[in-house]
């Protein structure tokens with residue numbers, strides 16, 4: 001499959017399945033146990049339908065927005081994904097460069113394959129905003145050193161992942177007896193500095209990389225984090241209205257609804273359902289913090305549905321990793337279409353920015369602030 005033949009993000013998945021090693025594919029595509037939540041993440045978007053408005057001049061649309069004070073060309077960002085080096089040797093450096101080119105925000109994972117300084121150096125300009133995802137280390141001083149580095153390197157926000165108190169049980173990953181190839185084992189310190197080692201349960205890159213995460217992390221630790229940074233703080237992996245309310249009480253700046261791409265607790269609900277419940281029962285939360293979500297977002301229509309329901313931005317994990325198998329051009333192609341033409345048709349091909357703009361036009365809006373719950377309806381209450 002050539003890049004020119006790729007017209008939608010699902011095409012990248014098929015291409016990546018063919019291109020990646022079995023081990024890398026297992027790590028990236030895996031969901032927890034029966035992958036019920038993984039499937040629901042995708043299908044949840046089909047529960048929402050649009051109520052378009054017609055006869056609106058939509059000649060010019062603008063999908064730009066601001067996330068935690070940082071301007072971006074569209075309401076999406078690159079979710080943090082560990083070990084991007086498995087998808088392309090240039091790993092996170094490539095993600096930074098491509099995000100910069102598309103004026104999109106990239107959230108760097110604590111489990112990145114490259115050292116943080118190198119990733120930051122790959123920015124397209126000194127002002128390119130980057131966010132950071134934080135896994136808190138059992139060895140607290142180590143996390144404190146990382147936070148200070150995040151402050152010093154000029155990153156713009158810290159999102160603490162709170163849905164990974166234990167490694168998810170991803171059987172495909174474990175079955176692949178994933179050990180990083182001997183050539184890489186233990187030699188890529190990455191951001192977390194965690195060594196690659198199989199734990200007592202055997203395989204799995206996820207288990208091997210996750211052992212350092214502190215299971216004692218709790219609400220009191222937000223004050224700890226606040227003592228070490230002035231950056232906006234977000235919580236990634238919130239999965240209930242109750243915890244959203246608690247997060248607001250604790251004074252965080254952002255809530256990132258996520259079930260870790262169906263990789264943590266199988267049977268947990270899609271972020272889109274949590275968003276619906278929040279809108280219904282605690283709409284005041286949207287005035288107090290910025291709400292983000294990810295999980296199963298594959299289409300511009302998915303993005304716009306989430307924005308209509310109150311999300312400030314929407315993250316993509318796997319699709320971006322899959323697009324990386326084509327290098328930087330692949331990621332840029334996934335995010336926007338400008339300059340890339342479908343050879344046989346001679347027209348701009350998708351992908352995301354194009355789909356977002358098309359959705360806005362067909363919905364009868366020209367700016368994101370015109371989106372709202374009035375433009376969608378629920379087919380039926382989620383089960």
Ligand code: FNR
Pocket residue numbers: 027028029041079080081082109110111133161236258259260261262263294295296297315316317318319321
């Ligand atoms: C992840 N995710 C993740 N989350 C996080 O907070 N820190 C991390 O290091 C990782 N690593 C990671 C690796 C891989 C290979 C995947 C697929 C996912 C979860 C990620 O941020 C995001 O929540 C999901 O990927 C979103 O779902 P989709 O877009 O993949 O369906």
